Amino acid sequence: MKQKSTNPDFLNGVPELVGLELLSQRPMYGYELVQAIRAGSGEVLTFGEGCIYPLLHKLEERGVLASRRIDVSGRSRVVYRVTPRGRKQQAQSLDHWSQIVTAVSRILQGGKDEHARIAS
Amino acid sequence: MKQKSTNPDFLNGVPELVGLELLSQRPMYGYELVQAIRAGSGEVLTFGEGCIYPLLHKLEERGVLASRRIDVSGRSRVVYRVTPRGRKQQAQSLDHWSQIVTAVSRILQGGKDEHARIAS
DNA sequence: TTGGCATACCTCAAACTACGAGGTATTCTC
DNA sequence: GAGAATACCTCGTAGTTTGAGGTATGCCAA
Numbered sequence: 001m002k003q004k005s006t007n008p009d010f011l012n013g014v015p016e017l018v019g020l021e022l023l024s025q026r027p028m029y030g031y032e033l034v035q036a037i038r039a040g041s042g043e044v045l046t047f048g049e050g051c052i053y054p055l056l057h058k059l060e061e062r063g064v065l066a067s068r069r070i071d072v073s074g075r076s077r078v079v080y081r082v083t084p085r086g087r088k089q090q091a092q093s094l095d096h097w098s099q100i101v102t103a104v105s106r107i108l109q110g111g112k113d114e115h116a117r118i119a120s
Numbered sequence: 121m122k123q124k125s126t127n128p129d130f131l132n133g134v135p136e137l138v139g140l141e142l143l144s145q146r147p148m149y150g151y152e153l154v155q156a157i158r159a160g161s162g163e164v165l166t167f168g169e170g171c172i173y174p175l176l177h178k179l180e181e182r183g184v185l186a187s188r189r190i191d192v193s194g195r196s197r198v199v200y201r202v203t204p205r206g207r208k209q210q211a212q213s214l215d216h217w218s219q220i221v222t223a224v225s226r227i228l229q230g231g232k233d234e235h236a237r238i239a240s
Numbered sequence: 241t242t243g244g245c246a247t248a249c250c251t252c253a254a255a256c257t258a259c260g261a262g263g264t265a266t267t268c269t270c
Numbered sequence: 271g272a273g274a275a276t277a278c279c280t281c282g283t284a285g286t287t288t289g290a291g292g293t294a295t296g297c298c299a300a
Contacts, residue, residue, distance in 0.1 A: 005259055006257080006285055008132075012127060012258080015258080030278070031276065041224070042223060042226065044220065048260070049278080050259065050280080054257095054279095073267075074266070075276070078277090078278075100134070104161070106161060106162065125254085126286080127285095128288080131286090133286085151247065151248050168287080168288065170291095171287050173250060174251085177250095195248065195296070196248075197248070
């Protein structure tokens with residue numbers, strides 16, 4: 001009926017937000033981050049590698065992330081960490097996110113207890 | 121530095137969500153809805169007419185909305201109301217939205233009180 | 241009466257993003 | 271030895287908001 005394989009609702013920018021958060025908690029490599037998002041969100045946020053890898057590259061170009069290549073048992077991993085500039089960006093993203101969530105909530109709850117809202 | 125004029129973060133699908141909510145509270149016409157979203161969100165959500173009008177047309181095509189043309193003082197208005205099918209869709213969208221918000225919150229707060237979360 | 245602003249509808253190209261499928265290569269497990 | 275998991279990557283497609291553009295009417299002040 002309605003199949004929207006791309007640009008799903010409400011997910012725009014979310015990979016960057018949660019990615020920065022998780023990487024600021026602990027440096028990770030791409031493949032690890034993909035699963036960390038999946039697990040950390042209770043299987044709700046399931047961004048594929050085709051979304052995460054380009055994102056990591058873009059954030060590194062911007063100086064938000066920095067990478068370091070390491071070898072573990074003959075396997076190459078690219079570990080990303082958040083830079084000082086990334087911290088600022090993260091704080092801004094977080095603020096932006098909560099602003100939107102607050103604004104949407106305000107509208108969604110505008111229908112209920114209209115009197116209480118006006119009275120207060 | 122970073123100019124993203126289109127596809128801003130976190131807003132994907134939000135016009136449909138808040139639009140359905142406001143229209144289910146009270147039928148409105150396009151121009152009215154644009155300002156209702158702006159006002160109802162405290163000037164945070166400011167979707168232009170170039171976003172809302174195509175959205176209304178799309179939702180009407182899907183049978184989510186129904187329109188009625190009225191004339192007020194020589195001015196033509198297209199008033200939209202939510203159909204029964206629209207109610208279902210709205211409930212789903214709402215559920216989807218809260219699911220995402222919950223999942224993101226879980227990750228964002230995953231850094232704090234890690235012990236409490238595991239202990240519970 | 242003329243100009244400007246708000247109303248009220250509409251369309252369109254541009255920019256961006258997540259999806260999904262594809263590719264390569266190594267290690268681990270049965 | 272076959273397959274799954276690991277670990278990196280790229281690319282076309284589809285969908286969405288933006289911002290600017292267009293048309294037309296009504297209202298108000300200079």
